[in-house]
Structure formats: C-alpha cells, structure tokens
Amino acid sequence: MKNFALIGAAGYIAPRHMKAVKDTGNNLLAAFDPNDSVGIIDSYFPNADFFVEFERFDRHISKLQFEEIVNLDYVSICTPNYLHDSHIRFALREGADAICEKPLVMNPWNLDALAKMEQETGKRIWNILQLRVHPSIIALKKRIDEGPKDKIYDIDLTYLTSRGNWYYTSWKGSQEKSGGIATNIGVHFFDMLGWIFGKVKENIVHVHTHDRASGCLELERGRVRWFLSINEDVLPKEIVSKGQRTYRSITVEGEELEFSGGFTDLHTDSYREILNGNGYGIEDSRQAIETVYTIRNTTPIGLTGEYHPFANKKLATHPFARKAD
Known part of the structure; x- marks a missing residue:
C-alpha cells in the first residue's frame, strides 16, 4: 500500500x-x-x-x-x-x-x-494523459501505426463544452491562470493527436477569443482542423434539441471516431500504469505544452486558408468576458 x-x-x-x-x-x-x-x-x-x-x-x-x-x-x-x-x-x-x-x-x-x-x-x-489509455484511442493509434507509412490523414477536431457566467469569474477565465481556451480544454486533445499522428510541423491559429479558438495543425502524418469553444451558441441545433450542452467530435478521413463512453475508469487506469512505473512523464507532455503555448502566443490570421467550418460562426460577446489573446 x-x-x-x-x-x-x-x-x-x-x-x-x-x-x-x-x-x-x-x-x-x-x-x-x-x-x-x-x-x-x-x-x-x-x-x-x-x-x-x-x-x-x-x-x-x-x-x-x-x-x-x-x-x-x-x-x-x-x-x-x-x-x-x-x-x-x-x-x-x-x-x-x-x-x-x-x-x-x-x-x-x-x-x-x-x-x-x-x-x-x-x-x-x-x-495524467487519460486519452492515451482510452480503448478507442488506443485502437486508432494501432490502426494508424499499421497503416501506410506515407499517408497523411485529414482530421477534424470539434470540442464544445458550454460554460456559464461563473467561468469568467473563476481562474479558468483568466489566461494568466488557465492558459486560455486551447490550454484549459484542449491540451489533452492536442496530446492525443500528437501521440497518434506525430510531431508538429506547422501550427496556424485562425481564431482566438475569450470563448473560442480554432486553427490548423500539421503533423507528420495528419492535417488537423480544430475548433474549441465554451459558448453554447455554437452548439449544433441537433445537440441543443436533445438538451445537451457538450459536443465532442473527432473525424479521421471523414469517419467519426466513437469515444463518447469509456471515461469512467481512465484515471484509475492511468494510476495503475504509474504505480507500475509505466506512466507518462515530462517528455511525453512536452509537445502538447509547446503546442498550446504557441497557440496562446500567436496572432490569429483570420478566416483564410483551410479553416474549421465552425470557425466562421458568429462571434458572441459576453459582458464578463476576459479576452484570451
């Protein structure tokens, strides 16, 4: 014990x-x-x-x-x-x-x-990089590792998790304390994508405000269009009609990755690996930290080039918002 x-x-x-x-x-x-x-x-x-x-x-x-x-x-x-x-x-x-x-x-x-x-x-x-121990993510990594070595995959990442007024008052609404949207709610996704598709070659930011961020990440074996937001106004209508406030989607070559379940014991699984000396350490976390640091300190280029389809959704302002860039 x-x-x-x-x-x-x-x-x-x-x-x-x-x-x-x-x-x-x-x-x-x-x-x-x-x-x-x-x-x-x-x-x-x-x-x-x-x-x-x-x-x-x-x-x-x-x-x-x-x-x-x-x-x-x-x-x-x-x-x-x-x-x-x-x-x-x-x-x-x-x-x-x-x-x-x-x-x-x-x-x-x-x-x-x-x-x-x-x-x-x-x-x-x-x-704790719990997505690396999620069965669906492990299966995707195996598929990519065993696939054609010269193939560059097209990936779309969309993560919308609605947050109320409290968010902007808490430490999470302060870029100095949380790192902003991409760091606070996106770092584990960027880690997972790098783990599967390799090192970052280019990191472009299209939009970065108090309630959303979007960009394009070119990896060794993947092109990722990503969009993150805490604003419920950007939720798809079919999600709102179900009374849901969160929407999470990852598509690889147009195919939806199903990983909505299986989250209950991911921390326990992570602890087991750590206790056995097989957990993830400093170097494992480095690329994701570098990725979100770059996003946080890059001037957005606007809606030019290959951007995520959600990136052009109307920008909503918030009376308590603290801008993230």
Missing part, C-alpha cells in the same frame, strides 16, 4: 483521483484545498486529514515523515493550471513522486527546470 497526499481536493477532477487511489488499493493520508467543500472525501477516505491552509498542510506532511516516520510516496495535484509547477516542486521536495493533472506546466521552459529537479531528487513527475 502506497501513501498519497492530494492538493486541490475541492476541484471538479479531484474525486477521480480519490477514486483512483482507492481502486488501486492505496491510502490517502492528507488533502488540502482553500475551499472546504470537500465532503466527497468521506466516500473514499474519511480518515484523511484535511487542511485549508497550505502552511499547516506542509507542516503536517513534514511531521508525518520526520516525527511519525510515515513515508509519503505520491502527491496528486488537481489545482489550477498556473499552480502546477509550484505544487510539483513541493512533492519532490517532500521526497514523493508527483501525479499532476494536465497541463503539466504552462510554459515549455518550465519542463526543463522540472527535469533538473527530477535528476536532483531522484523522484518522478507523472502527467
């Missing part, structure tokens, strides 16, 4: 990490979050210690290790994107491996600094 601590216990994704720790037969010693809406812990680890002040959490972890001789093996990190780097460093300083949600860090050069810290501490940094 391995001992875990968790930072960011009140967030949306934290319960999946708690479930993964429990499902893999391990123990959560302590958790931290400045927000105390964490009753979900009772469903998994009611005896875990909980803190709303990081200083007291830090002190508690130190006391466990140096006074009670309790070894901390892993720290799971579910905090806002801009805090990942700092919390990863905390984990390594405490002699634990870090298991961090995506994006691992905000900027490519942060990866180099963390790689040095890995070498100095002898501990590992693991990134």
Whole structure:
C-alpha cells in the first residue's frame, strides 16, 4: 500500500483521483484545498486529514515523515493550471513522486527546470494523459501505426463544452491562470493527436477569443482542423434539441471516431500504469505544452486558408468576458 497526499481536493477532477487511489488499493493520508467543500472525501477516505491552509498542510506532511516516520510516496495535484509547477516542486521536495493533472506546466521552459529537479531528487513527475489509455484511442493509434507509412490523414477536431457566467469569474477565465481556451480544454486533445499522428510541423491559429479558438495543425502524418469553444451558441441545433450542452467530435478521413463512453475508469487506469512505473512523464507532455503555448502566443490570421467550418460562426460577446489573446 502506497501513501498519497492530494492538493486541490475541492476541484471538479479531484474525486477521480480519490477514486483512483482507492481502486488501486492505496491510502490517502492528507488533502488540502482553500475551499472546504470537500465532503466527497468521506466516500473514499474519511480518515484523511484535511487542511485549508497550505502552511499547516506542509507542516503536517513534514511531521508525518520526520516525527511519525510515515513515508509519503505520491502527491496528486488537481489545482489550477498556473499552480502546477509550484505544487510539483513541493512533492519532490517532500521526497514523493508527483501525479499532476494536465497541463503539466504552462510554459515549455518550465519542463526543463522540472527535469533538473527530477535528476536532483531522484523522484518522478507523472502527467495524467487519460486519452492515451482510452480503448478507442488506443485502437486508432494501432490502426494508424499499421497503416501506410506515407499517408497523411485529414482530421477534424470539434470540442464544445458550454460554460456559464461563473467561468469568467473563476481562474479558468483568466489566461494568466488557465492558459486560455486551447490550454484549459484542449491540451489533452492536442496530446492525443500528437501521440497518434506525430510531431508538429506547422501550427496556424485562425481564431482566438475569450470563448473560442480554432486553427490548423500539421503533423507528420495528419492535417488537423480544430475548433474549441465554451459558448453554447455554437452548439449544433441537433445537440441543443436533445438538451445537451457538450459536443465532442473527432473525424479521421471523414469517419467519426466513437469515444463518447469509456471515461469512467481512465484515471484509475492511468494510476495503475504509474504505480507500475509505466506512466507518462515530462517528455511525453512536452509537445502538447509547446503546442498550446504557441497557440496562446500567436496572432490569429483570420478566416483564410483551410479553416474549421465552425470557425466562421458568429462571434458572441459576453459582458464578463476576459479576452484570451
């Protein structure tokens, strides 16, 4: 049994990490979050210690290790994107491996600094890239790997996940804290596409506003037209008529990739791989971090060339919006 601590216990994704720790037969010693809406812990680890002040959490972890001789093996990190780097460093300083949600860090050069810290501490940094363990995605990768080596595939990625007014008030609505639309809701898709279709050759941005981003990504074995948005106004009518607020589509050569299900245990599967030493580390996450960094810092060229068909949908403004570029 391995001992875990968790930072960011009140967030949306934290319960999946708690479930993964429990499902893999391990123990959560302590958790931290400045927000105390964490009753979900009772469903998994009611005896875990909980803190709303990081200083007291830090002190508690130190006391466990140096006074009670309790070894901390892993720290799971579910905090806002801009805090990942700092919390990863905390984990390594405490002699634990870090298991961090995506994006691992905000900027490519942060990866180099963390790689040095890995070498100095002898501990590992693991990134949750759950799409890489999704059965449909694994099957697609196998198909591409076994297909013609000189074929360039045409791919369309569309991901629409409606968000209300709260989004713009939260850290997610701030580019400085979340990285903007492409980083916050798209980084795992860019990782998955690079994993399957190879290295990035060209990264063009057509649109980048507070509520959407779109562009074209040329990979070694694929041309990707992509569109991401949090605005419900861009949802297809057939999706709205069903009362749904999310639309996710990936087509390869015009063929829809079915991966709407199978998400329940992806974090648990990721944890199993990490515990076996087969998880995804710093270098695995690098291309996706570089991709979203480029998108975030590129001036959009507008609707010219080969762009995603959703990119010309009417731009809706929002009274609370903070522009992402």
